[in-house]
Amino acid sequence: MSDSFDVKLEETVYLPDPSIRDQSWIGDYDAEYQRFLRNPDGFWEGIADELEWFRKWDHVKKWNPPYAEWFTNAQLNITHNCLDRHATGERRNKVALIWRGEKEGQERVLTYRQLYRQVMRFASALTKMGITKGDTVCLYMPLVPEHIVALLACARIGAVHNIVYGGFGASALNARIRDSGAKLVITSDVGYRRGKRVALKAIVDEAVVNAPTVEKIIVLRRSDPGPELFSEMEVDFYEVLESGDTTCEAAVMDAEDPLFILYTSGTTGQPKGIVHTCGGYMVGAYYTTKYVFDMKENDVHWCTADPGWITGHSYIVYGPLSVGATVLITETVPDYPDPGIFWRIVEDFGVTIFYTAPTAIRMFMRVGEEWPNKYNLDSLRIIGSVGEPLNPEAFEWYYRVIGKNRCPILDTWWQTETGMHMITTMVGEPMKPGFAGRPIPGVVADVVDAQGNPVEPGTGGLLVIKEPWPAQMRAVNNDDARYRAYWETINGYYTAGDLAVKDEDGYIMVLGRSDDIIIVAGHNLGTAEVESALVSHEAVAEAAVIGIPDPVKGQTVKAFVILVNGYTPTDKLKSDLTYHVRMGIGPIAMPSAIDFVDSLPKTRSGKIMRRVLKAQELGIDPGDISTLEE
Template identity: 45%
Template sequence: MSDSEDTQLEARLAEQEAFEPPAEFVEQANVSDDSIYEEFEANWPDCWERAADLLEWETDYDEVLVDDDEPFYEWFVGGELNASYNCLDRHLDERGDELAIQWEGELGETREFTYEGLHREVNEFAAALRELGVEEDDVVTMYMPMIPELPVAMLACARIGAPHSVVFGGFSADALATRMNSADSEYLVTCDGYYRRGDPLDHLSKADEGLSGVDHGTTAVVVDRLGDEHDHDLGEDQLDYNELVADHAGAEVDPVTRDAEDMLFLMYTSGTTGEPKGVKHTTGGYLSYVSWTSHAVLDVEPEDTYWCSADIGWITGHSYIVYGPLALGTTSVMYEGTPDYPDKDRMWEIIERYGVNQLYTAPTAIRAFMKWGSQYPDGHDLSSLRLLGTVGEPINPKAWKWYYKHIGDESCPIVDTWWQTETGGMMITTL
């Protein structure tokens, strides 16, 4: 590091400013009392019962934490539950008609899933997976962009006790094959294609190439995203998603009871420093943690419309687009495309249209917004926003202040979060 870089770093570290949250935010916040810090310090690990209390358990746990075989910790030992039930079934009586997922495609088309509607399609696809031969503890791989069928497939797997392994849709065919071989996964859910900057992109050919590198037999389910934009013939071991769901219309699948320590999903690290490593996240500890951090850090309430702009192909999307928000019964926004198509105000247009209350995005994106200019957010009503968040990398002071001023109107607290694939949820953050 050069002397000038040293000087810049020291200046950044020395820069200190305080931005207190507005009193009205503190009054309504899910966590508003500093005593939580002392409570957690004094009552570790039993303090995590408050996280478990956000869920419904089929069998109560006996111990919060068993740590006598470090580092192989076990959380909520003896407890039993189902993640799909906690994200869907338990909300049906009070929130069945409320939106679970608000999806917007890059071309502007929208699809809305109420909790009842999402529950129905998850059950139908769960029944289809069972008919295909998927059994409890079989790993089902998913290789898709940001389309609603991705969380449907994830929750369907969770329902029948089959861990899912989502591979980021932008990864190569070789990356898909490597992960399927490592997981010994015989099942793939993918799609024909998706849109980027208005153009249809072929995805199925890449999936087919990846499957050719898998060293065991496979069955693939293909979602028709592009319709008439893309003609494709399904292979011998490939099935049409829409036909499968239609064939199981109205099916109801009882959620499989899972031990708290049973695997919910497998998430591979990016592999930038070597071979990708499969990280297993368990059902009870993971779901409790992402529910509680969504509630406590992001201040998510069932009545909110919440948007995490990450991709579900990464851990952030798993935790804070799918499992955390849906376990709390809120509305989670999903967007398929890029933030600058057809113009650089697409994100602010979405926030205004759906009345988004929390925005959780990356500093890289914020710096791009800064470069494009404040005229884009300033042209939209962003007054529905109550809280802002950042994830994925440190945020520099200049970007933080721009975010605070132009997106939050100097009235939204910003929670800057640090965590990683291995932790599954936020580890260091402000409250």
């Protein structure tokens, strides 16, 4: 890509009530950020001191680019911080986990003491099955409490967990099992989605046929009657649980021992096995959960992701449990049995922190305000967004309709590779729709050209992280070259692969993937910018744009548009939308073609797979589509 490009910035500022900032953990962002810059290692040491360690570190960090070590020679177990220190103290009878099933009336609650005892028993049972420290265990499960118990049990004994989202097909699951060398697979007979059974075990049966490392399969039987377990490899989840001892000491882990492998969603090609380690990841997940979400003792935290994504690892399980929070999980999807289900759950459980994806927010916009308006959302204190840039129209709808003009919005930018939040607008700070915000204290981010030079405010460039941070990935499994490329592409900085622009105040707007750039007659267009212009039209619910080869301009813009209910595809509407983009961005961004569609290809984490659209358009192979939702 070229070094930089100009971006038209229009800014609206929302000022939260001053009391929100006064009551937050970090009352003064600027002072806290300067405190971090004066002594970065001292800053992170202070956070790490809030957690419990079996042995303290010799050095906060060792940085030998592109390889980092954090809290060298420290010893810990992340489950000690997520379970033991709460379950043996004043939080022993505090609710740790609330589960709502898809079927009416399905609810379960686990206190910290109950969760702790189940995890110890299952961890003990795993050791009896021959799972030891360093072995890899693959989890392919629905979002049920047993999923959380199983992954924490792995961490307790030092087994490396590799969670695969329970919507992947057999070939994708097989590839992840083989690459990670999984010795054990934990699954369920079925999951439930939109009233239908999803046959998970049948997919596992196919996936393990050519996976020689797998020795056993543990099956959670949810259907009644449950399936027979035929092979000598298969054992029942609850029989395994009952076989475990009531206590299981947490394994002593080195800070740099691997905690988990998680495969990226594959929007840019073959999935990569991102490796995170015990100590630094724990500190990053804990810090961002407490200080970015501003999590307090009485909060009920609902992150609508799945443990199969990094969002679920960090902000369903490890972050909230290390803070001692009450976590809500549910199998429910946002539009079944009706588009009011999420708001009913918020009302039923008094959710205070709600964290979801822009894709879901735009779906809520599409079906209308009457659904959330049926429910009392007064419990909400903080609302957040994760996965893709939150376009200004979605921000303003979310703020007004769901947050009732009072809840701060955390539009968080981070990645599987970063392990934790990196950029957002901290609670209580002025919010700018379309801008994620500024780097959080502890993170040094910037927008640069291809040579690594900072670009001027209002000029687009590449988003980079200039200094290491504790929760950074340590490796790409079995592929050091791919790992090194993150740090060696631009000037020794971590290159995120995203285009961004900064304003005069240092607020960063993420424009989309750098490989999604469209170059029209020498002008660089970020896909997110054109899509945001389209979505700002009242008729458009969602949009995706791609570059199409053109003999004169190099590329032209083609748009795929989902209309709001009640609008009809017409040539007049195509003309109106083209003109709308022209007025919003300029003539260079005008789509040369618009297709009205019912759906867009997305990963299960909600990211639009533009390369699939491009492959369809050009009649070529789309590459790896194992993460496609449909």
